[in-house]
Amino acid sequence: MRLRPAASPALFLVFMLACSSDSGTTPGPIDQVDGPLVADVAPVRALTNVRVVDPTDGSITAPRTVIVADGRIVTVGPASTTAIPEGASVVDGAGRWLTPGLIDMHVHMRAGEAESYVRAGITRVRHMWGYPTLWTLIDEIERGDRVGPAIHPLSSGIDAPPVYWPVTQLLTDPALADSLVAELAGRGYTELKIYQDLSREVYDAVVAAARARGLTWAGHKPSRVPLGHVIASGQRSIEHLGGYLGLSASALSDAVQETARRGTWNAPTLAIQDRLQNSPARADERRRIVKALFDAGAPLLVGTDSGIDVTAPGTSLVDEMAEFVRAGIPLAHVVRMATIDAARYLGLEGEVGRVAPGYRADLALFAANPLEHLEVMRTPVGVVMGDRWFALEADTR
Numbered sequence: 001m002r003l004r005p006a007a008s009p010a011l012f013l014v015f016m017l018a019c020s021s022d023s024g025t026t027p028g029p030i031d032q033v034d035g036p037l038v039a040d041v042a043p044v045r046a047l048t049n050v051r052v053v054d055p056t057d058g059s060i061t062a063p064r065t066v067i068v069a070d071g072r073i074v075t076v077g078p079a080s081t082t083a084i085p086e087g088a089s090v091v092d093g094a095g096r097w098l099t100p101g102l103i104d105m106h107v108h109m110r111a112g113e114a115e116s117y118v119r120a121g122i123t124r125v126r127h128m129w130g131y132p133t134l135w136t137l138i139d140e141i142e143r144g145d146r147v148g149p150a151i152h153p154l155s156s157g158i159d160a161p162p163v164y165w166p167v168t169q170l171l172t173d174p175a176l177a178d179s180l181v182a183e184l185a186g187r188g189y190t191e192l193k194i195y196q197d198l199s200r201e202v203y204d205a206v207v208a209a210a211r212a213r214g215l216t217w218a219g220h221k222p223s224r225v226p227l228g229h230v231i232a233s234g235q236r237s238i239e240h241l242g243g244y245l246g247l248s249a250s251a252l253s254d255a256v257q258e259t260a261r262r263g264t265w266n267a268p269t270l271a272i273q274d275r276l277q278n279s280p281a282r283a284d285e286r287r288r289i290v291k292a293l294f295d296a297g298a299p300l301l302v303g304t305d306s307g308i309d310v311t312a313p314g315t316s317l318v319d320e321m322a323e324f325v326r327a328g329i330p331l332a333h334v335v336r337m338a339t340i341d342a343a344r345y346l347g348l349e350g351e352v353g354r355v356a357p358g359y360r361a362d363l364a365l366f367a368a369n370p371l372e373h374l375e376v377m378r379t380p381v382g383v384v385m386g387d388r389w390f391a392l393e394a395d396t397r
């Protein structure tokens, strides 16, 4: 997100505190604090009698039994004929709908918020601004010491002054781009975060250095770099519809066509932008742009920008999905964006994003058909992450 300097000190302070500490506290608008989630761990698990939602085509199966072993889906078979392996832990899924775990593709998640994502069925996130202790959080979650979604981190933002956020990588001399990119690569980042005020010369130098080192780059359209140049340079994603707003109809049409032709992703973060700007006209314009991108076949990402105390971590993914629906995109397509398409962006096609044999067991279970009732996706009744099952609702049936 972009903040004018005058608007940023409070958020800056919150963000800085989040970066410098790992207190586990969760400031901001959180929907629920029900105590720590505890996993039921089992090497083999069967979810019986579930209806399986396939985001590929929006289809829903008759009742199935889904077997998970060693963190992967091994069987999706008819409930009436699929044998449950001996010793399997069984989740009764009768009257439930099973989807792939959801993916929030634009977050600034802090440690204390990690669990909120899992409670909302989000098993994976793209983290848009790396910082040193983020790697600790990633390790804690990977080891299972903390409940949270798998994190795919971008580097901290590369920008020119003014500084909006802590841990900004300031860069004004194109000659220093390669050493900065090398340093970020050495810290483990594979995708660079482009930010707001880079000059075109520095932008080009960062792009060249990233290409030379096999890294990708994504993020803002810098205000001084034309949208067409950002797209042509090969930036993987553009956040917040930077560069698309305020264009004439013909310029927008050209930009949309070029975006689709190059396969540039957009993460429009509609819900948080609405909340920050509170302008119905702007909100309409953003939704029209998103629909135009969708109609042109340009890839879209569902991302919330949560973690800066404006939207609720986790459940705000449904707010964002609702904005996409309001833009005129069918809900089944939006669910696809938040699962399979996001997995494709993350290089996990065939691994994540479907409930099918061979896929990782990243799953969310719902009490109603999510393709008919978007709101039900705020409150999954349970989540599977590998060999772990998180029951999120007392089963009163």
Ligand SMILES: [Zn+2]
Residues within 6 Å of the ligand: 001, 106, 107, 108, 128, 305
């Ligand atoms: Zn952001």
